[in-house]
Amino acid sequence: MVEVTLWGSLSTVAGGKAKHEIEAKDIRELFRKLAEQYPGIEPWIDRGIAVAIDGTIYRDTWSKELPPGAEIFLLPRLAGG
Amino acid sequence: MNFDPRFSGRKFSSVGTRPIRPDGVDKVTGRARYGADFNMAGQLVGRVLRSPHAHAVIKSVDTSKAEKLAGVKAVITAKDLPDLTDGDTAMYDILDNSMARKKALYDGHAVAAVAAIDARTARQALKLIEVDYEVLPHVTDVDEAAQHHAPLIDDTIYTEGLEEKPAKPSNVTKRTQFGHGDVHSGFAKADFIVERSFKTEQTHQGYIEPHACVASVNADGTADLWVCTQGHFVYRQHCAQLLGMEASKLRVTSSEIGGGFGGKTHVWAEPVALALSRKAGRPVKLVMTRDEVFRASGPTSATSIDVKIGARKDGTITAAEATLRYSCGPYAGSWAEIGAMTAFACYKLENVKTVGYEVLVNRPKTAAYRAPSAPMAAFAVESVVDELAKELGMDAVDFRIRNAAQEGTRSSYGPVYGPIGIGPTLEAVKNHPHMKAPLKANQGRGMACGFWFNFGGQTCTDLNIGMDGSVSLAVGTVDVGGSRASLSLVAAEELGIDYSQVKAIVADTSSLGYNDMTDGSRGTFSSSMATISAARNAILILRERAAQTWDIPVDDVVWEKGHAIAKGEKYGNLSPLSLKDIAAASGKTGGPIAGHSELVADGAGVSFATHICDVAVDPETGSTRVIRYTVVQDAGKAVHPTYVEGQYQGGAAQGIGWALNEEYIYGKDGRLQNAGFLDYRIPVCSDLPMIDTQILEIPNPNHPYGVRGVGETSIVPPLAAIANAVSNAVGVRMTHIPMSPPRILAALEAEREG
Numbered sequence: 028m029v030e031v032t033l034w035g036s037l038s039t040v041a042g043g044k045a046k047h048e049i050e051a052k053d054i055r056e057l058f059r060k061l062a063e064q065y066p067g068i069e070p071w072i073d074r075g076i077a078v079a080i081d082g083t084i085y086r087d088t089w090s091k092e093l094p095p096g097a098e099i100f101l102l103p104r105l106a107g108g
Numbered sequence: 109m110n111f112d113p114r115f116s117g118r119k120f121s122s123v124g125t126r127p128i129r130p131d132g133v134d135k136v137t138g139r140a141r142y143g144a145d146f147n148m149a150g151q152l153v154g155r156v157l158r159s160p161h162a163h164a165v166i167k168s169v170d171t172s173k174a175e176k177l178a179g180v181k182a183v184i185t186a187k188d189l190p191d192l193t194d195g196d197t198a199m200y201d202i203l204d205n206s207m208a209r210k211k212a213l214y215d216g217h218a219v220a221a222v223a224a225i226d227a228r229t230a231r232q233a234l235k236l237i238e239v240d241y242e243v244l245p246h247v248t249d250v251d252e253a254a255q256h257h258a259p260l261i262d263d264t265i266y267t268e269g270l271e272e273k274p275a276k277p278s279n280v281t282k283r284t285q286f287g288h289g290d291v292h293s294g295f296a297k298a299d300f301i302v303e304r305s306f307k308t309e310q311t312h313q314g315y316i317e318p319h320a321c322v323a324s325v326n327a328d329g330t331a332d333l334w335v336c337t338q339g340h341f342v343y344r345q346h347c348a349q350l351l352g353m354e355a356s357k358l359r360v361t362s363s364e365i366g367g368g369f370g371g372k373t374h375v376w377a378e379p380v381a382l383a384l385s386r387k388a389g390r391p392v393k394l395v396m397t398r399d400e401v402f403r404a405s406g407p408t409s410a411t412s413i414d415v416k417i418g419a420r421k422d423g424t425i426t427a428a429e430a431t432l433r434y435s436c437g438p439y440a441g442s443w444a445e446i447g448a449m450t451a452f453a454c455y456k457l458e459n460v461k462t463v464g465y466e467v468l469v470n471r472p473k474t475a476a477y478r479a480p481s482a483p484m485a486a487f488a489v490e491s492v493v494d495e496l497a498k499e500l501g502m503d504a505v506d507f508r509i510r511n512a513a514q515e516g517t518r519s520s521y522g523p524v525y526g527p528i529g530i531g532p533t534l535e536a537v538k539n540h541p542h543m544k545a546p547l548k549a550n551q552g553r554g555m556a557c558g559f560w561f562n563f564g565g566q567t568c569t570d571l572n573i574g575m576d577g578s579v580s581l582a583v584g585t586v587d588v589g590g591s592r593a594s595l596s597l598v599a600a601e602e603l604g605i606d607y608s609q610v611k612a613i614v615a616d617t618s619s620l621g622y623n624d625m626t627d628g629s630r631g632t633f634s635s636s637m638a639t640i641s642a643a644r645n646a647i648l649i650l651r652e653r654a655a656q657t658w659d660i661p662v663d664d665v666v667w668e669k670g671h672a673i674a675k676g677e678k679y680g681n682l683s684p685l686s687l688k689d690i691a692a693a694s695g696k697t698g699g700p701i702a703g704h705s706e707l708v709a710d711g712a713g714v715s716f717a718t719h720i721c722d723v724a725v726d727p728e729t730g731s732t733r734v735i736r737y738t739v740v741q742d743a744g745k746a747v748h749p750t751y752v753e754g755q756y757q758g759g760a761a762q763g764i765g766w767a768l769n770e771e772y773i774y775g776k777d778g779r780l781q782n783a784g785f786l787d788y789r790i791p792v793c794s795d796l797p798m799i800d801t802q803i804l805e806i807p808n809p810n811h812p813y814g815v816r817g818v819g820e821t822s823i824v825p826p827l828a829a830i831a832n833a834v835s836n837a838v839g840v841r842m843t844h845i846p847m848s849p850p851r852i853l854a855a856l857e858a859e860r861e862g
Binding site: 079107 | 708
C-alpha cells in the first residue's frame with residue numbers, strides 16, 4: 028500500500044481528495060487502479076501525468092517500482108523549451 | 109533495458125575537457141546546411157496566405173483564379189488537410205493552427221497556401237485567392253480576455269479545474285492550484301507583508317533561422333521531409349497523423365538549427381508543405397519570412413501575476429501566495445500551470461498557495477520558450493522577495509539564504525527535494541567579487557534566483573565501430589547547443605579512447621528508433637545516458653572478441669583505457685588488445701562491432717541558478733544598459749564546460765532582451781505592429797557586457813556522471829535580476845516587463861507625481 032498525493036486540479040476528478048491509499052507495485056498499476064476508482068482521471072493520464080517518487084520525477088518509466096513508504100506525488104506532465 | 113543510471117562518482121579523462129566542436133568548421137565557413145539550404149530538382153516554392161484579421165469567420169475561400177495562373181501547381185485550403193485527429197483535441201489544435209478551418213483566430217493565421225514554379229508566381233497566386241471573412245470582435249490582452257464580457261474565442265470551452273462545472277463558456281480554459289499549509293494563518297503570523305501585481309509582455313524566442321523545410325511526397329505514398337526542428341521524430345509523428353500516413357513511410361531529416369529555444373518543437377509549415385507536395389506531385393520548399401515567424405509561429409505567454417509574501421522580523425517567510433494569468437493564444441494550453449509550479453520552487457515554505465489561469469487570446473498559439481513560464485513567475489516573486497528583504501532591513505542574498513529550499517524541503521509544487529543546488533548558488537553569489545564591486549551614480553545592482561525542472565524522455569542511440577577503430581555515434585536528439593561534442597566526449601570516456609576518434613551525427617527518422625525532441629534541457633542528459641549504455645554494450649562485444657582471439661573465457665577479459673586486458677597471472681604473456689586491434693580483426697571474429705541503446709532517461713535532476721546584474725539607467729531618457737552580469741548555476745556535471753557556459757550566457761542574453769526591450773505590440777485592430785527585428789529589438793553583441801559564469805557541480809544521483817540539464821534555467825532569473833537592478837537604480841519598483849525607456853520614464857513620472 029502506498030500513499031499517493033494528487034496535485035490540486037487532479038484531486039477535483041478524484042473525489043476532491045488529495046491523498047489516496049493505493050495498493051500498487053509500480054506506476055502502471057497505480058494509474059490503472061486510480062482510473063478504475065475514478066474514471067474521470069483517465070483523460071488526464073492520457074494527456075500525461077508525471078510521478079515524483081521521493082522527489083525524483085518520472086514521466087515515462089511506468090515500470091518504475093513504488094518502494095514502500097516512499098513519497099509518491101502526481102504532477103502535470105511538463106512542456107520544455 | 110538493463111542499465112544502471114545511478115551516479116557512480118568516477119574520475120574522468122575526457123568528460124570536463126573543452127575540445128573543438130565537430131560541427132564548428134562547417135559553421136564558421138558557411139558550409140553547414142540549415143533548413144533553407146536544402147534543395148531538390150524540380151522543387152516548387154510554397155507560400156502561405158494569412159489572415160489579416162485577429163478574429164473572423166471564414167465564410168468561403170475561392171482559389172479558382174489562383175489555380176488558373178500559369179506556373180501554379182497546387183493550391184490548398186483546410187479541405188486538403190481533412191480532420192484525421194479522431195477526437196485528439198491537442199492534435200486538432202495543431203491541425204487548425206497549421207491551416208484555419210472555420211475561423212481565423214489571430215493576425216497571421218494561415219488560411220490557404222500555394223506551390224508555384226517560383227516565388228513571384230506564388231506571391232501573385234496568393235493575391236488571387238479570395239477569402240470572404242466575417243470579422244468578429246477580438247481580444248489580445250490577457251486580463252481583458254479573462255473578463256466575463258470579453259469576446260469569446262471558443263464557445264465550446266468551459267473552465268476546467270473548478271469545483272462546479274461553470275454554466276457559461278469562457279476564455280479561461282483551466283484553473284490549477286498548488287501548495288501546502290494554510291496561507292491565511294501564515295500571513296497572520298507575518299510582521300511584514302508585501303503584495304504587488306506585475307505584468308510581462310509577450311516575447312518571441314528570436315531564433316535567427318526562420319522555419320524552413322522541403323517536403324517531397326512520392327507517387328507511392330512515401331515521403332521525405334528536410335526540416336529545421338528540435339525534434340524530427342516528433343515532427344514525423346505529427347505530420348504522419350495529420351496527413352493520414354504511416355509514420356515509417358515519412359522520413360524526416362533534421363538540418364542544422366539556427367536556434368530553437370522551444371520555438372521549433374511544434375509543426376506549423378511542415379504539414380502544409382507536405383500537403384502541397386502531395387497535391388502538386390513535386391517537392392515543395394517552404395521558408396517563413398521573418399514577418400511570418402513573428403505573426404504565425406509560437407511566442408511565449410503574456411502574463412499578469414499577483415504576489416503576496418509575508419515574513420517575520422527574523423527574516424523567516426511565513427506565507428507566500430500567487431495568482432498567475434498566462435495567455436495561451438487561441439488554443440488551450442498549460443502555461444500558467446507551469447508558472448504556478450515554479451513560482452516559489454526556490455524556497456522553503458510552510459504555507460504556500462499558487463493558482464494559475466490559462467487564458468485564450470487572439471494571438472499566435474503560445475509555444476515553449478526556454479524554461480517556459482518560469483521567467484515571468486520568477487520576475488514577480490523575486491521582485492517581492494527583494495522588496496520584502498528591504499522592508500525587513502535584511503541583505504537580499506541573506507534573506508534568500510535564510511529561506512532557501514534544501515534537501516528534504518517540501519517543494520512548493522508538491523514533492524520533497526533530494527539533493528539540490530539553490531543554497532550553493534546563493535553562497536557563491538554572496539562571496540562573488542561582483543557583489544562587492546562599487547557602483548556609480550544612476551547605477552543599480554540586482555540579483556535573483558531561478559528554478560527549472562529539466563526532464564529526460566525516450567532516447568535511442570547507435571554506436572558503430574569501424575574496422576579502422578574509429579567510432580560513429582548516431583543520436584536522435586537534435587544538436588541545439590553543442591551536444592555532438594558532449595556526446596563524443598562521453599563515448600570517448602566510456603571506450604577509453606581519444607575524442608578525435610569519435611564522430612557524432614544526428615540520424616534521420618528511418619535510421620534510428622524513436623527519440624523525443626530536444627527540449628526540457630534533455631539533449632545531453634538523455635543522449636549521454638543512452639551513449640553510455642550503447643558504449644557499454646559495445647565494450648561487452650569487444651571483450652568477447654578479445655576472448656575469442658585469445659581463446660579464453662570472456663569473464664577473464666576486462667576493458668581498461670581503450671584496451672582489452674586478460675586479467676590474472678596465467679595470462680601474463682598476452683599483450684593488451686586495443687580497440688583498433690580488435691576492430692581490425694572484426695571481420696574474422698564475428699563481423700561488425702556495435703553497441704545499441706534504447707531507454708527512457710527519467711530522473712533528470714531539478715536545477716537552480718542565481719544571477720547578479722548591474723545596470724546604468726539614464727534618468728532623462730529611461731535608457732538602460734547592462735554593465736556587468738554574472739551567472740551562477742548548478743550543472744550536475746559539465747560534460748563540455750565551454751558549451752555549458754554558452755548555455756548560461758545565451759539564457760542571460762535572451763533574458764536581458766526580454767527584460768529591457770522585447771514585446772509584441774498589437775494595435776487596436778488586433779494586428780501585430782512590430783513583426784520584424786527593426787521594431788522588435790533583441791540585444792546584439794554591442795548591447796551586452798561579457799557575461800561571466802560560474803559552474804557549480806552538485807551531481808544528479810540519477811545519472812552515471814551526475815549530469816543535469818543546463819539549457820533552460822539560465823533564462824529564469826534575468827527578468828527578476830534586471831528588474832531588481834533597475835528598481836534599485838531609479839528608486840522605483842518596476843512592475844512591468846519589458847522595462848523599455850518609455851515605461852521607466854512613466855514609472856519615474858508617476859513616482860514624482862505621488
